[in-house]
Amino acid sequence: MSELLTTEKENETEDIVDAYTKQEYKFGFVTDIEMDTAPPGLSEEIIRFISKKKNEPEFLLDWRLQAYRHWQTMEEPKWPNVNYNAIDYQNIIYYAAPKKKVTLNSLDEVDPELIKTYEKLGIPLAEQKRLTGVAVDAVFDSVSVATTFKAKLEEMGIVFCSFSDAVLNHPDLIKRYLGTVVPYRDNFFASLNSAVFTDGSFCYIPKGVKCPLELSTYFRINTAGTGQFERTLIVADEDSEVSYLEGCTAPMRDENQLHAAVVELIAHKNAKIKYSTVQNWYPGDKNGKGGIYNFVTKRGRCEGENSKISWTQVETGSAITWKYPSVILKGDNSIGEFYSVALTNNMQQADTGTKMVHMGKNTRSNIVSKGISAGKGQNSYRGLVKVLKNASNARNYTQCDSMLLGDRCGAHTFPYIEVANTKSQVEHEASTSKIGEDQIFYCQQRGISPEDAVSMIVNGFCKEVFKELPMEFAVEAKKLLEVSLEGSVG
Amino acid sequence: MIEIKNLWAKIEDKGILKGINLTINKGEVHAIMGPNGSGKSTLAQILAGRETYEVTEGSVTFKGKDLLDMDPEIRAREGIFMAFQYPVEIPGVSCTYFLKSALNGIRDHKGQPPLDAMEFLAMIREKMDLLGIDQNLINRAVNEGFSGGEKKRNEIFQMQVLNPDLAILDETDSGLDIDALKVVASGVTQFKNSEKSVIVVTHYQRLLDYITPDFIHVLYNGRIVKSGGKELAHELEDQGYDRIKNEADSALPVEESIA
Numbered sequence: 001m002s003e004l005l006t007t008e009k010e011n012e013t014e015d016i017v018d019a020y021t022k023q024e025y026k027f028g029f030v031t032d033i034e035m036d037t038a039p040p041g042l043s044e045e046i047i048r049f050i051s052k053k054k055n056e057p058e059f060l061l062d063w064r065l066q067a068y069r070h071w072q073t074m075e076e077p078k079w080p081n082v083n084y085n086a087i088d089y090q091n092i093i094y095y096a097a098p099k100k101k102v103t104l105n106s107l108d109e110v111d112p113e114l115i116k117t118y119e120k121l122g123i124p125l126a127e128q129k130r131l132t133g134v135a136v137d138a139v140f141d142s143v144s145v146a147t148t149f150k151a152k153l154e155e156m157g158i159v160f161c162s163f164s165d166a167v168l169n170h171p172d173l174i175k176r177y178l179g180t181v182v183p184y185r186d187n188f189f190a191s192l193n194s195a196v197f198t199d200g201s202f203c204y205i206p207k208g209v210k211c212p213l214e215l216s217t218y219f220r221i222n223t224a225g226t227g228q229f230e231r232t233l234i235v236a237d238e239d240s241e242v243s244y245l246e247g248c249t250a251p252m253r254d255e256n257q258l259h260a261a262v263v264e265l266i267a268h269k270n271a272k273i274k275y276s277t278v279q280n281w282y283p284g285d286k287n288g289k290g291g292i293y294n295f296v297t298k299r300g301r302c303e304g305e306n307s308k309i310s311w312t313q314v315e316t317g318s319a320i321t322w323k324y325p326s327v328i329l330k331g332d333n334s335i336g337e338f339y340s341v342a343l344t345n346n347m348q349q350a351d352t353g354t355k356m357v358h359m360g361k362n363t364r365s366n367i368v369s370k371g372i373s374a375g376k377g378q379n380s381y382r383g384l385v386k387v388l389k390n391a392s393n394a395r396n397y398t399q400c401d402s403m404l405l406g407d408r409c410g411a412h413t414f415p416y417i418e419v420a421n422t423k424s425q426v427e428h429e430a431s432t433s434k435i436g437e438d439q440i441f442y443c444q445q446r447g448i449s450p451e452d453a454v455s456m457i458v459n460g461f462c463k464e465v466f467k468e469l470p471m472e473f474a475v476e477a478k479k480l481l482e483v484s485l486e487g488s489v490g
Numbered sequence: 491m492i493e494i495k496n497l498w499a500k501i502e503d504k505g506i507l508k509g510i511n512l513t514i515n516k517g518e519v520h521a522i523m524g525p526n527g528s529g530k531s532t533l534a535q536i537l538a539g540r541e542t543y544e545v546t547e548g549s550v551t552f553k554g555k556d557l558l559d560m561d562p563e564i565r566a567r568e569g570i571f572m573a574f575q576y577p578v579e580i581p582g583v584s585c586t587y588f589l590k591s592a593l594n595g596i597r598d599h600k601g602q603p604p605l606d607a608m609e610f611l612a613m614i615r616e617k618m619d620l621l622g623i624d625q626n627l628i629n630r631a632v633n634e635g636f637s638g639g640e641k642k643r644n645e646i647f648q649m650q651v652l653n654p655d656l657a658i659l660d661e662t663d664s665g666l667d668i669d670a671l672k673v674v675a676s677g678v679t680q681f682k683n684s685e686k687s688v689i690v691v692t693h694y695q696r697l698l699d700y701i702t703p704d705f706i707h708v709l710y711n712g713r714i715v716k717s718g719g720k721e722l723a724h725e726l727e728d729q730g731y732d733r734i735k736n737e738a739d740s741a742l743p744v745e746e747s748i749a
Contacts (some may be wrong), residue, residue: 161737443563445574
């Protein structure tokens with residue numbers, strides 16, 4: 001059950017794992033706890049080394065090892081509609097102590113290309129400094145802002161800290177919830193993450209508490225850049241509410257090519273979780289060289305009745321994106337939502353979508369996916385709507401729109417619908433449009449440049465998703481699309 | 491205002507305009523009439539800068555500048571506005587946002603500061619009242635789900651806001667009932683003054699009952715075959731295009747008349 005619409009398919013991929021394959025494989029090393037960096041490769045010994053480095057309790061080491069043993073029996077998935085050269089998992093370094101960033105004295109020392117992009121995105125000067133590691137003055141010291149913020153959260157009983165801190169300070173919560181939404185057996189990349197994750201975020205909202213501010217990793221102290229194998233766990237207890245922001249519109253470069261993160265969300269009775277992502281990792285150059293592989297497992301479980309989980313994502317970065325933020329609707333009357341904008345330009349490939357699994361009665365899900373393809377970009381929507389036998393009166397509405405810019409890109413839609421309950425209702429609507437010469441000419445005739453016309457038309461196309469983003473994020477996301485589409489007209 | 495000299499244009503291998511000569515002065519309203527396929531819409535589109543057509547010969551001078559050398563958005567900023575026969579829909583982009591971007595693009599070109607949201611709204615409110623356009627319409631996405639009449643009214647509204655020097659109405663009357671036609675015509679009448687010029691492209695004489703042209707040109711087979719005052723419209727109304735066609739065909743070399 002798939003419709004395919006493609007104008008051209010590029011099978012050639014550059015050898016973009018050079019960086020790894022050129023490293024020599026080191027056999028028979030002995031791990032030393034004093035070492036700051038583990039040698040490349042993955043083994044039980046390395047996992048024990050990571051766990052010991054992080055002072056983890058026994059249960060977590062066991063869990064990691066189980067994951068690792070299971071991972072060894074698995075094969076890398078081949079079904080996504082993306083092409084890339086094989087990854088050598090024995091050539092990845094799985095543990096490196098966070099390096100101190102070099103502090104620069106002023107923005108003059110920063111790559112001018114990067115500054116240009118920041119300016120286009122309208123990122124304030126103080127923020128530019130923070131992102132590039134320039135020392136900031138006292139007024140804009142983000143740490144002091146973060147400290148005030150953290151004290152306020154603590155007062156309300158909200159836990160918001162790094163995953164490592166949570167393991168040490170709230171082991172009971174970690175033990176209770178870790179792997180309950182994305183089990184370590186879930187899929188190849190989730191298993192790998194479970195075995196080797198080094199850090200991430202943890203958030204717990206106690207009963208009846210409505211988190212007054214949007215939680216953002218920006219405010220989390222001790223964040224040492226983006227981890228390669230990040231793990232995020234958010235638990236919203238009964239009657240609580242939280243909105244969480246992940247990512248940043250500023251272009252993120254990272255020396256690690258493979259990113260395999262796991263995000264688990266749990267919403268208890270009457271709880272609401274809103275999770276918004278803006279992802280703008282390095283997509284590689286125009287020939288597709290050097291970009292990041294983003295293979296993420298994101299899933300939420302509406303555990304209690306009347307709970308609600310909402311995913312909103314704007315994805316413009318990464319060479320390859322493989323990501324299906326999903327919701328398991330277990331509680332009766334629970335609601336799952338997925339709003340997505342995915343843009344692929346040049347050689348970027350994205351296979352993304354969602355899964356909505358209806359288990360409880362009167363559960364509802366809403367999917368709005370907007371895919372934009374430019375250059376030679378390939379954009380696939382893959383979505384599963386599953387209604388189990390007991391999910392009477394379940395309802396789903398899916399709207400899946402694709403927009404093509406130019407005639408060398410492709411848009412693909414793979415909807416899967418499985419319904420085992422006759423009293424449920426599932427709707428799927430799909431459309432594909434091409435930015436018309438007519439539309440651009442109309443704008444031009446009114447005095448609008450073709451570049452502005454394209455970004456205006458694309459932003460209009462994404463409006464339904466942008467309105468789900470928190471205000472400031474939405475403004476940034478619009479600008480991000482403009483910058484990402486630069487040079488795609490012509 | 492605009493001077494068209496010996497303009498020839500084709501689409502693919504098909505010649506559409508075959509030597510158009512036309513001069514329009516400030517303050518004049520010219521109507522271009524003609525049967526279907528005569529090239530009158532093509533002429534409008536070429537003046538606006540549509541790239542579908544290739545100009546093979548001739549020149550167009552607008553306010554002393556070479557028009558054919560300009561990109562469509564530059565022509566617009568220099569003061570050319572075309573009301574489209576089929577205005578396109580732009581989903582998700584509100585009329586207000588669209589028009590504000592357009593206006594500020596034009597203002598920037600003229601070295602004027604951009605209008606902020608409040609100034610802009612105050613300025614368009616006046617024009618909205620004139621054309622009977624309500625707030626709902628301009629909050630909606632550009633032309634999306636608009637009725638035929640709403641689309642045309644919106645075109646005239648945009649014309650009034652953008653305030654061009656030369657307005658080209660490309661079959662703005664097509665598909666309009668008499669009430670909508672009156673609204674459109676009164677919008678044009680309010681717009682024109684001694685500094686502005688208007689080109690009205692139309693198949694029917696009907697619109698010219700409400701917008702009185704100073705000159706009428708009849709286009710047939712890519713040429714202006716007859717020009718005259720407003721009385722020419724009534725002549726066409728009475729006799730149709732057949733007589734003009736016959737006259738023109740008999741004056742042409744044989745191989746041309748087959749096309």
